[in-house]
Amino acid sequence: MKNTVKNILLVGVGGQGTILASKILSEGLLSAGYDVKMSEIHGMSQRGGNVSTQIRFGDKIRSPIVDKGEADIIVAFEKMEALRWFEYLKPGGQMVINDFEIPSAPISRGLVAYPKGILEELSEKAKVSVVRAGEIAEKLGNARAMNIVLLGALVKALHIGGIDWKALVRGNVKANFAELNLRAFEAGEAVM
Amino acid sequence: MQEKKLLTGNEAVARGAYEAGLLFASAYPGTPSTEILENLANFKDTLYSEWAPNEKVALEAAIGASLAGVRSLAAMKHVGVNVAADPLFTFAYTGVNGGCVLVSADDPGMHSSQNEQDNRNYAFAAKLLMLEPSDSQETKDFTKLAFELSEKFDTPVMLRLTTRICHSKSPVQLEGRQDAPVVPYVRNIEKYVATPANAIVMHEKLTERMAAMQAYANTAPVNRAEYNGLKTGVISAGAAYQYARDAFGDDASYLKLGMTHPMPMDLVREFASKVETLYVVEELDPYMETQIKAAGIACVGKALIPERGELNGRIVREAVFGEMPIAIHSEKTAVPRPPTLCAGCPHRGFFLALSKKKGVVITGDIGCYTLASSPPLSAMDSCFCMGGSISTGHGAAKAFALTGRPEKVVAVIGDSTFFHSGVTSLMDVVYNRGNSVSVILDNRITGMTGHQQNPGTGFTLMGEPAAEVDIPALCKAIGVEGSNIYLVNPLALDEVDAALEDALAKDEPTVIITRYPCILKKFSEEDRAEFDLSPKKCVISQEACRKCRMCVKTGCPSIRAAGAITIDAASCTGCGVCMQVCEFGAITAEG
Structure with a gap:
């Protein structure tokens, strides 16, 4: 049997919860019997930098790194990060973009403008699903659950059965936030 | 049988050391090594761990614990080994009592470092036994092996990791803790007091140990050849092995080295004799390549593979086969997102x-x-x-x-x-x-x-x-x-x-x-x-603001100046620096 490998990239800005979403995703994939590798670079992310988590799964995974033109799915937790990582998408791959802006330092200081028309341009060139995860999470009661909304959307896009995602979400968040996050997960699944 | 868990390399070092019966660990924090000790501290009911003021102190404390007969470990980032180098070189002369492991976490690509020095050169220079794992399971296994080999060959062992090993997760089979026997302490002046007279003898013994380690390297199970097609042979180790596998595929043959100092030169020679073209794939310096060529064995390495920065499968493929990735491009460019001092720093x-x-x-x-x-x-x-x-x-x-x-x-x-x-x-x-x-x-x-x-x-x-x-x-x-x-x-x-x-x-x-x-x-x-740490928020009165941008020049990420100058309430901590630079009293703090 040919070794089929799927590559997923989660990209965003430090503090958006990409690492927790990646953790739940990887644990789910491991429980389904896949070989899984996950790599994260988070050296200075708490100080406003961008973050990326790479997840590869399949029968046998060697390198943990996803490079240009290799990602089957990219989930961008922030819109400009979708643009930054766009060339990592495999031709024919899918992008899930959170319609949410976090200005970087040069933008905040008014030196350059936040790029316009990102969603339009990327949608022309690739299969793009736009999720308003910020709004959805806020309506559910806490904007910070944005990451779990996006996880729900990603899981739906992956089409992998037999994994109890909700139990994994419950097991990875504080008990008093479990219900909120479960609803966030369902809301994410529903938009896809 | 215990469960399989996804662990980072750093978590795997901690788990491996715990399972190996480690009793003493010391470190100074440094990316990408920090989480090793943080995870060892989770076993505080079973073993002792501490932050040292610097890496030299950490290694010296681990040496002391080894001297006293227990298994010990010191962990640090690559540049930390520079600080710890003084005791390290002489420790190789004296050898150990309890097994002792030095974890060196290198940072190819400088994700969070001031240089990307290749610490494998330290193993060569200080004459240490060195192990290089390629994933988290190997990291745990090699950590345990490191303690065994340290005691078997009476040497400190360097476990050399890189950022991708430290910070990548892969499945690891957990096992129980074994009881490492406490080695009795006996005063041994000739072995541990490095005066010139003693050190001359120590150096001679170190040369003998090196020969024994070299002989072991040629039979070590962590050094293994995998023969597929014989047209192409690849020698690799550590994270680079994974990249080489992705780049060369299942048709090439591999000599996968887990122990890279001393180099298993008999194995290398045998492997080289069986393959048509021999490649050496390694990150940073031509550490293996130089030794292989010095042994008179022809190979292709840094002539093609970059010797700066981190490698990956794509880079190796591009370097060796000239294959460029097929990617979609955008006409737009993302604005850089440089790290900054936090709001309220x-x-x-x-x-x-x-x-x-x-x-x-x-x-x-x-x-x-x-x-x-x-x-x-x-x-x-x-x-x-x-x-x-x-x-x-x-x-x-x-x-x-x-x-x-x-x-x-x-x-x-x-x-x-x-x-x-x-x-x-x-x-x-x-x-x-x-x-x-x-x-x-x-x-x-x-x-x-x-x-x-x-x-x-x-x-x-x-x-x-x-x-x-x-x-x-x-x-x-x-x-x-x-x-x-x-x-x-x-x-x-x-x-x-x-x-x-x-x-x-x-x-x-x-x-x-x-x-x-x-x-x-x-x-x-x-x-x-x-300190007054009560939560506050600074607010700019748009009527009073004269757009002089003095507050913007503080570099605070909470201040937004794309249009009107405002303060992002979600991230502002009310530190008040912007308030002090505003000459028009336009900024106030709300409790």
Whole structure:
């Protein structure tokens, strides 16, 4: 049997919860019997930098790194990060973009403008699903659950059965936030 | 049988050391190695772990524990091994009592480091046994093996990791803890007292051990050949092995090396004789390639593979086969997202005041505050190594004075960094009658690596209360005059400015200590008692704002100036620095 490998990239800005979403995703994939590798670079992310988590799964995974033109799915937790990582998408791959802006330092200081028309341009060139995860999470009661909304959307896009995602979400968040996050997960699944 | 878990390489080192019966571990935090000790601290009911003030101290403490007959470990980032190199080289001469492992976490690509030195060269230079794992399972297995080999060959073992190994997760089979026997302590002057007379004999024995280790390397199960097609053979190790597998595929043959010092040259020779073209795929220096070529074996390595930066499957494929990735491109460009000092960071106030001073050379150090070198503050002239700012500042100040130039020098250093190796530098300034201003930025924690305790914070790695270094008293004890020591709140700009003015005017050693907790820190009861940490928000009155942009020039990420100048309420901590620079009273703080 040919070794089929799927590559997923989660990209965003430090503090958006990409690492927790990646953790739940990887644990789910491991429980389904896949070989899984996950790599994260988070050296200075708490100080406003961008973050990326790479997840590869399949029968046998060697390198943990996803490079240009290799990602089957990219989930961008922030819109400009979708643009930054766009060339990592495999031709024919899918992008899930959170319609949410976090200005970087040069933008905040008014030196350059936040790029316009990102969603339009990327949608022309690739299969793009736009999720308003910020709004959805806020309506559910806490904007910070944005990451779990996006996880729900990603899981739906992956089409992998037999994994109890909700139990994994419950097991990875504080008990008093479990219900909120479960609803966030369902809301994410529903938009896809 | 225990479960399989996804672990990072750092978690796997901790787990492996625990399973191997480790009893003593010490480290100084440094990316990408920090989480090794943080995870060992989770086993605090079973084993002892501590933060040392620096890497040399960490390794020396681990050597002491080995001497006393228990399995011990020291962990550090690649540049930390430079600090620990002195004891390391002689430790290779004496050998061990209890097994001892040095974890070197290298950072190819410099994700969070000032250089990308290849520490495999240390194993060669110091004559250590070295193991290089390629994933988390191997990292755990090799950690356990490292202790066995350390005791078997009477040598410290270097476990060499890289950022991708440290910070990548892959499945690991957990096992139980084994009881490592405590080796009885017997005084052995010839073995452990490295006087010249003894060391001459030690060196001779080390040469014999090296021969035994080399013989073992050729039969070691962690060094294995996998024969597929014989047209192409690849020798690789560590993270690079995974990249080589992805690039060369299942048709090539591989010699996968887990033990890379001493090199298993018989195995290499045998493998080379069976394949048509031999490639050596390794990150950074041609460490293996040079040794293989020196043994008279032809191979292709750095002629094709980059010797700078991190590798991956795509880079190796491109280098060897010229295959370019097929990717979709956008016409637009994302704006860079450089890391900045956080909203509410106490360093901002200090550096803002310092940046206004003319004719001042600022020598910097390793920590969050190195970010003050970026615009708009741009308040730094140099940064070399952990603990180096005060001594480079002293040398620069002497040189300016010797050549009759007017520049004054301000050296900036963090609390943890000062304890690391800034204390001896301050002694240099005082002892040699320097006139540089040394600034200790005490934010009550080790910030950059993610909030580790240190000798100044009042707590240990295992969460026990501890004695705190009294920095002003320490400076006095070194010989700084009491009137030359300034204790300031870095968020009070006038206070900082007055201290700088006063200190810069003096022709003798001065110390400014800024004391305010990192805003991201989990505040202790003591912090809450000492500082006003009640949540506040700063707000700009649009009527009063004259758009002079003075507040924007503080570099605070909460201030938005794309259109009207506003403050993002979600991230503002109410530190009040922007309020102090506003000449029109347009900014107020709301409690």
